Amino acid sequence: MSDGRVGIGYRVQGVEIERLSTGEYNKIGENVSQVLKSLEIGACVQMMGFYYYDQANLSMKDKNYYEQRFIHSFGERPIQRHEQYLFISFGEEKNKDYTLTNNWFGRGGRVFENTFKDISSYKRKIETIANHFISIVSIGDLSYQRLTEDEVMKVLCQYFNLDFTPDQYTIFKTFTPDKERLILGTDTVNIISMSGQPTNVNNDMDNGYNVSSPQLYALMNELEIPHVLSVTFKPLDTQKAYNKIEFEAKNIARLDFLMSEQHRAKSRDMFEFLNEITTNGNSLLNVSVQCLVWKPSGGMPPSGVPHKQIEDSIQKVMKAYREIGAESYLENLDTTNLFVSNAPCNSYQNFRWLLMDNMVAACYFTTTALLKSDKKGDLLCDRMGNPLLVDFYDTIRFENNNSLTIGVPGSGKSFTMGNLILQRFYRGERQIIIDVGGTYLSIFYAIPPDKCRYYEYDPEKPLRYNPFLVNYDEISGEFRLTEAKMEFLINLIATIWRGNSNLTNAERSILNKFLNQYFDEYNQQKQSTMPCICGFYDFLNTFQQENDGKDVYTKIEKSLNIDELLITLEPFAVGSYQAILNSDNNFDLEQPIASYPLICFDLAKIKANPTLYPVVGMLIIELSCDIIDKYPKVIKRIYIDEAWSMLDGLLGGFIEYMYRTVRKCEGTISIITQGISEIQNSSIGTVVKDLSSTVFILRHTDSNMIDKNVKFFGLNKHAEDLLKSLRKDAADKWREIFVKRADLINVYRVEVPSKIIPLLTSRAEERNKIREMAEGGKYFDYAINRFVEEWEAEYHPEWRFPTERRPKEHEI
Template identity: 25%
Template sequence: MMVDIANNLPVYKVENDMIISRQGDITICYEVELPAIFTRSAQEYEAMHQARVKAIKVLSPFTIIHQQDRFMRMPYREQLSPGDSFLSAAGEASFSGRPYLAQRSFLFLTKIPNGRKAASSASSVLLRKSPVPVQTLNPLFLQEFGEKAGAFERILRDGGIRLRRLCDDELAGTKGRAGILESYCFLSGMDERPIIKDVQLKDGIRIGEDHCQLFTLSDAEDLPALCGSRIDYEGYSTEQTRFSVGFAAPLGLLLDTNHMVNQYIFIGDGPKTLKDLEKKRLRLQSLSGYSRENGIARDAVSDFLDEAITEQRLPVKAHINVLTWTDRESEKQEIRNKVSSAMAKLDANAKLETDGAAQIWWAGLPGNAADFPMNDTFDTFLEQAACFFNSDGNYASLEKGWRLSERLYGRPVQVDLFDKPMQTGLITNRNMFVCGGSGGGKSMVMNHLLRTEYDRGTHCVTIDIGGSYKGLCDLLGGYYFIYTEDNPIRFNPFYLAKGEVLDTEKKESLKNLLLALWKKEDEPHSRSEYVAISNAITLYYVHLAKNPLIFPGFNSFYDFLMEEYLEVLENGKVQERDFSMSNFLYVLNPYYKGGEFDYLLNATENLNMLNERFIVFELDNIKSHPILFPVVTIIIMEMFISKMRKLKGQRKLLAIDEAWVAIAKAGMAGFVKFLYKTIRKFNGIAALITQEVDDLLSSPIIKETVINLSDTKLLLDMRKFMNKFDKLQEVLGLSAKAKAMVLSLNKANEPGRVYREVFIDQGGQDLKVYRNELSVPEYLCYTTEEDEMIRVQEYAKKYGSMAEGIKALAEVIEQERQTK
């Protein structure tokens, strides 16, 4: 027989952001923002649990706390923008359709009016032809409930649980969007358009095409013997560390199916409850002579009463149920197995409800908790009942940021490492320290981060040893400086880009370079020598202005010194002891045409380094060269300082990869110190990347400057350093929680997915682990495997560009995978 649901709907009206039932129950509704799963320690779970207990204790008797967590399997919808780059689009497309578990959590506080009769399975509103008319509401009743709810909300917020009160439209819905009532009745998302479905309650629950199953924990015999605020997650635990998740996590995000978890706590008249239990104990005492079971029950009630009185426990009634649904009848048994397995992790036994399922489901309607059948509850203390509240949420995602993936299901999330954390005070600088073992995925992480920052307009400069950024640089069309015998490294610090002038900073840069080429590191220069070089630079650019056909470079500068500046010195009667032009020209002659290093300072291409947004310096072949390495490092330092000071309002990033070689040199070490201390003032980011833990432990530059001035730390797989981890933990200042998270990296990766995990610590407060999962085109662009790099270059040459070559090769690889 079909019945209009409106005739049985217990909701009388929605007003003033509250649900009022036909029997006078008032419900205030909140959406709950829970901390992300896999991000908290045992102490933090305990603190949240205690906050819940304190918050519930401020509520008055005859209040119901109902938390409803909704988990729906959904496909990921790619987030594309018109200006997205080729790799951004490829990355988003690779995740399109990826199933994940979307979560929304709600908390309902229901106040029952005095004299309201407790419901049971036989007296549910669902069984009546029409609900009882609404009672008159007392204004004082409303005021008191509002004050208690406000105190409840403040305590939870202080405990790390954020509540947002739902408004009338979110409760009742609108023409274009379903409200919380509709979404519950028809198992739809709140952001979806309203769709009315048939609800069948005969022989189980069926909503539209979905077959529902209801599993309950309502009998004390089925409950776990022990409960707490958290449990161990074995997948991420090690011999040294225990990894924590919330006690109810197996029923939450870890249960991979469409489901809804309802947790109820009923606060009654405490003294009356204890009085009734005392009567029950006496009754069992009188019957204990007839049955051993009665004696055991008597002792249990007696222990309960003793604890309530001695420990000042609040006795409550509680209930937990899990509602699952699927549109395939064949999946029902598989879902039952999943729920049973989840319950077993809690050491609990769930009951599959049949006869009473309809009444329990109907009581789960927001605002109808007072109609819950009390014969399906169990007696316990508040501290134990609060353990079953879900404490874990999904990873949050911003509109724009660095695309990583949440750890559990791989849903892409946008992570902001720099702007929002600075605005909120989470970090005080944007500097980064990146560390991980060989093969842990450092180059993939840094390539991905650099490409993301480049797409956002950042000027990215990378000092590399190992060729990790060649593919990305070629794709972006940046400058790639590398030394080979056939094509040695070339610069032109004398070149001025169009619109650029010889300012004080450029002049100082050239003076420092020339002095470094002329004098040894420990050899001082005189004031007169400094002035002479300064005048030479000034007059050289006057000379260029008069002779526009002369190409700027060291060769033409050397010619100017020999042909014109020598005459200037003679006319000025500059003495040899004040400035030795002959010695200056002799020492610098190897950099002049025909000299051993005539290529170094006379480049005719890749000249506009100030305005080029992606530059890579590959120093592997010259890292031990006594002449080239110092000169190149000076050019890099001066170039980046020029970017810092001249590019107002633009983000600058300097990444120093495998940096121990570079900072081993005194000049570069001083530059790194200067950089980490001042770059924040110029909207800049300094990032140091290393895999050498021994250098990390021994280098004073890294320990005293880099780590202390890096509010963002990225750590990759560190299991190779397990025996040194205690020292590493001390140097990095990692907490016990951070240690457990770092050692859990890549321990339980999803089968069939290829990715590496990365631990991110911001300010020592926000700690998370993400997947760095890349699309095939991204992987091909970032790979450091020699055979793969050669193959990419071959396809790029064949198809005319790096982008087209990667696209073609990615298609070939996808076809190869499908045929296997």
């Protein structure tokens, strides 16, 4: 710098918003306090945050209708950007106190001595100071990357231009001082300084959502206007500063008989402050907190609305100071000087200071950053509405990618999961939904029929399937049982025979033997018919007739009741349910259905049938496994929504087996339920919880339900606060969700374009209305537009747009 100081800059990799707990903030505060206490006289530390807005500018090229709706909704939205820097400078050790008139800008940039005479020693000194400082404040995910000279120049140019586009290496805006503000080029700039500290200063405080946040949170990302936040720490000669305060305090005390109560209180505070310094052995620092706002002549508007007057931004900043309990002052004549004094590495020239000890000063150290977007994944938003990608299929960071979704009625389960399903469909992932009640039917109306299939299971028109069609060896002409298929057939027979009751080890062993014998006999006889449950039933009948009364039969009968087994198998072998499990081939299911990227089985019509429901459920799960095996390189997802009666007994054991193995073939299972009681009451509830790396908890308004979730998932106080903080839009355009991935916890906003909201509704009357407008799906886009127009007319008349015309018959 021209005053002889040298500086080093760092790009700060902050911790994501709302990630840290009170204890973690305190740990950071302790380290920062420690390093500030030992900071040498002549050094200066500046934290600088650039908060500005940009635009995604996403391309519509080669995008389908629904992808275009997402791009149109998010692509034109101003997106908050945040860049955080740390600058450490060092210069003359005599600790000169600058004022409005004697700092570099006040002197008109004139220098009256050789300021570079000690530059070599300063450069060595700053390296030592900076390395020590960074080593202490690098904690956990908080890290610092040193800037090159070119990068420092870029940051300087961005600051002096108040233009944060990359690769700037020239300052192209002119300074025009004004009595109330700075005119920078054609922009008007104001600075609001913190003039008084909050009564209580801590390393963290609750933000507007009652979640632990930095002391200055309201001036950071939650201040949703373009601004620059500059916080500077300047160490003082503690003894000299102490003596000065003590002298002033004693002088005030001598005039006690003339003082007002306000002056007496000030005197008491000064002596208490001095006592704390002495007792704790703290150091004293000058700290400056200043927020810069501007009204740009062009560019992105804040918060997606037309440019507001600079006065509105000023009021928002002053309100933010009040939120943290601080007093603020709007600079006027000194604005231009302070703007230059707050430049990167130049904040030693500042003259708006608040005196405090190192422990209090550490509370103003800013550490947080916006949520980071993954390179791929589902499109969600952070709490400020900034879109980002979240990869819920991360095989590197997490052991599995199974998920568990908890959402009471009205919390938005269909809204949330439907949004994810729709996005994943357009990404090319294969998905199978097992549902009860038509929750996702509207999505299928909106997707081309050759890409999806919705199967509402009807006992009158059952699925035709043959679980005995195991692997076929074309060379030997034999059917061969694998371990997985054997496990499936035993569980299927057990479900038909015993329902929810478990088999004994002896029973499982005998069934295993029977199945092997049946397939051996079938392969030897080279039968013309396919192996099936009817054939297995005949095999057991023959075995019973040929061996009844023999020792081998008597021995088996002691462990397995063959009569009982035959009676329960009869309806599926030759009785009323024989069409379900005796297909000559699986063409009806495996060939056409496997070709659809999105499939839904709706079991509402058989849910009340205790015999049929678990059997069909198991067949669908097995079918899902077969489809998963056929596409080994594509992500596959199975969703089980409100199908908890399936998760008991033997079928639960089969799903547990899938939970443990599906990850090996690029698959995931997602359980969706209304509450944790279903999990707790399930025989495999512990497995589902332990093997679900991702947990989605939707907004709960019942505090008792929140407490149960907290206890069940073992959430700490910070996670509990996040769970309680969930919000939703009054018009249901967006909702917040709590996401726990292993030990990583975040709150995301699920937001969709207005034209996609109708596809995600769980209200039967709305779904029926859309289908009626669409006339069976022929005019679905037209129906969506009509429905959205009526919906917006009711909730947001200012959003109304003309309905697209109904297409002519020849245009369909």
